[in-house]
Amino acid sequence: AQSVTQPDIHITVSEGASLELRCNYSYGATPYLFWYVQSPGQGLQLLLKYFSGDTLVQGIKGFEAEFKRSQSSFNLRKPSVHWSDAAEYFCAVGSSGNTGKLIFGQGTTLQVKP
Amino acid sequence: NAGVTQTPKFRVLKTGQSMTLLCAQDMNHEYMYWYRQDPGMGLRLIHYSVGEGTTAKGEVPDGYNVSRLKKQNFLLGLESAAPSQTSVYFCASNRGRQETQYFGPGTRLLVL
DSSP: OOOOEEOSEEEEEETTTEEEOEEEESSSSSEEEEEEEEOOHHHOOEEEEEEEEOOOEGGGGGGEEEEEEEGGGEEEEEESSOOOEEEEEEEEOOOSSSSSOOOEEEEEEEEEEE | OEEEEEEEEEEEEEOOOOOOEEESSSSSSSSEEEEEEEETTEHHHHEEEEETOOEOOSSSSSTEEEOSSSOOOOOEEEEOOOGGGGGEEEEEEETTTSSOOOOOOOOEEOOO
């Protein structure tokens, strides 16, 4: 069965420090992978997505993610975190079939220290 | 272009009451989805639709019904609300498989 695991429930980093949020997926074929961000009280906003091609994907707000098939991972990175990056981050994989459904991880809450 | 909108934003129900949540999108998307979000559980799919007049069950459909009479609207109904349905509900839409899902702002529901 398809699944997504985000091993870190909560991460705290200092402003200006680098960030890496982990995502591991289980999927039989080439996955469609997404990272969404949710600010408090808001809906989800797409940060970036991977469908095929270059395994290093650039997104909005200075985020990037690298698809590693051998490790079944799609980790999100940012070289220098800003206080406004404090939010909840969700990794998702597109399910098989023609439904467009997404399977989400449990989410990682990012706290940024001044 | 409003994107995906949800009505209402917040609602309090008593156990056993019924209500309908409305989702509307103005992007002419074929596919629409209803999720619920609970702490530590991410988003779980309740029901979805791949086109006008079609609906299908997701991961957690029990206690909910849906209808997609018009392409732009997707309604989520609770016939007899239970405290376990206290949650934040999100609607999303996209053009189809492999396409980005766009999310509404959410409806916060409290069932007492």
